[in-house]
Structures are given as C-alpha cells and as structure tokens.
Amino acid sequence: MKKLAELTNKEIIHLLKNQAHLELQSSFLYLQYAYWFDNNNFEGIGKFFKAESEEERKHSIQIFDYLNVRGVQLTIDPQLTAFQNMKIHFEKPGDYFEAYLAREHLNYSQLDYIGKQAQQCEEILTHKFIGSMLEDQASSVDEAEKLYAKAQAYSAFPGLFYHLDAQIKTGSQSFDTWKAKQL
Ligand SMILES: [Fe+2]
Numbered sequence: 001m002k003k004l005a006e007l008t009n010k011e012i013i014h015l016l017k018n019q020a021h022l023e024l025q026s027s028f029l030y031l032q033y034a035y036w037f038d039n040n041n042f043e044g045i046g047k048f049f050k051a052e053s054e055e056e057r058k059h060s061i062q063i064f065d066y067l068n069v070r071g072v073q074l075t076i077d078p079q080l081t082a083f084q085n086m087k088i089h090f091e092k093p094g095d096y097f098e099a100y101l102a103r104e105h106l107n108y109s110q111l112d113y114i115g116k117q118a119q120q121c122e123e124i125l126t127h128k129f130i131g132s133m134l135e136d137q138a139s140s141v142d143e144a145e146k147l148y149a150k151a152q153a154y155s156a157f158p159g160l161f162y163h164l165d166a167q168i169k170t171g172s173q174s175f176d177t178w179k180a181k182q183l
Contacts, residue, residue: 006070007125015117016072019114020063021081024056024060027054027060028083030049047168048168093151093161094152100144101144104140115131115134118130
C-alpha cells in the first residue's frame with residue numbers, strides 16, 4: 001500500500017483512532033436495531049438498519065486505512081466498541097429513529113471537531129480527509145432527519161409503522177434517494 005507522509009501529531013492520531021472505533025460501535029448498534037425491527041415484523045426497516053450498519057463499518061475502515069497509510073501502528077480495541085451503559089433497547093419503533101438521529105448527529109459533531117483540530121494543527125491531509133467524510137455525514141444527518149420526522153408522524157398510530165416499513169421495502173418516496181446512494 002502506498003504510504004503518505006507519516007502522521008505524528010499524537011492528539012490527531014488519538015482523535016482519529018477514537019472516531020474509527022465510534023463508527024464501528026455505530027455499526028454494531030445499527031445491527032442491534034436491525035434485528036429488533038426484523039424480530040417485530042418490520043423487515044424493510046430491518047434491512048435499512050443492516051445497510052446502515054454496513055455503511056458505518058465502511059466509515060470505520062476508511063479511517064483505519066487512512067491511519068495505516070499515514071504510517072500509524074494500529075490496534076483494534078473491541079473494548080472501545082462495547083455498548084457498556086448505552087441504551088440499546090427501546091419500547092417503540094419511533095424511539096429507535098430518535099436514537100438513530102442522535103447517533104448521526106454525534107458522528108457529525110465528532111468529525112467536525114476533528115476537522116477543526118486538524119486545521120488548527122495545520123494537519124492538511126487530515127483536514128482534507130475529514131472534510132470529505134464530513135460532507136457524506138451531512139447528507140446522512142439529512143436523511144436521518146427526514147426519516148425521524150416521518151417516524152414521529154407515524155408514531156401516533158402504531159399501525160402506520162407497517163406502512164413506513166413497506167415504503168422502505170419498496171424504496172418509494174424519499175427512500176429513493178437513499179437507495180440510489182446505497183446500491
Ligand atoms: Fe459513519
């Protein structure tokens with residue numbers, strides 16, 4: 001693999017390693033959500049969260065790959081991806097979408113912070129790299145917001161969630177953009 005200039009800034013390395021683990025934790029979290037929906041007969045939403053889980057895993061590897069080409073020694077630490085005291089089970093489908101949106105916001109603000117730190121330290125390559133991730137993350141937040149709004153609207157009538165499930169399954173309405181991006 002082609003190596004880039006070695007990354008030596010300890011704080012940036014620390015932030016990037018943490019972010020890579022956070023993305024991996026999101027991947028496990030969304031997989032957890034996927035099986036809750038699947039188990040409660042929302043197969044479409046289950047599939048959606050499985051795809052989201054894949055997406056987060058890719059983000060994690062993107063960061064690990066970046067660290068690797070910058071010559072950083074990597075240790076994957078499963079402890080950092082553990083759920084620990086995180087709330088992972090919810091009562092209602094809408095609650096999962098709320099947690100999902102909060103997680104996407106968290107990812108955005110963490111990436112934004114790393115980008116700003118990189119700029120301050122004049123770590124130009126990292127600033128560029130995080131900038132492209134941040135762009136993708138902005139559209140993820142946007143999609144999550146739309147889904148959350150829809151989930152909230154449907155929460156008043158639990159039966160409507162099956163409608164949302166069917167929409168996701170067939171990729172209709174606003175999920176077209178999501179699907180086009182994924183497939
Ligand atoms: Fe992500």
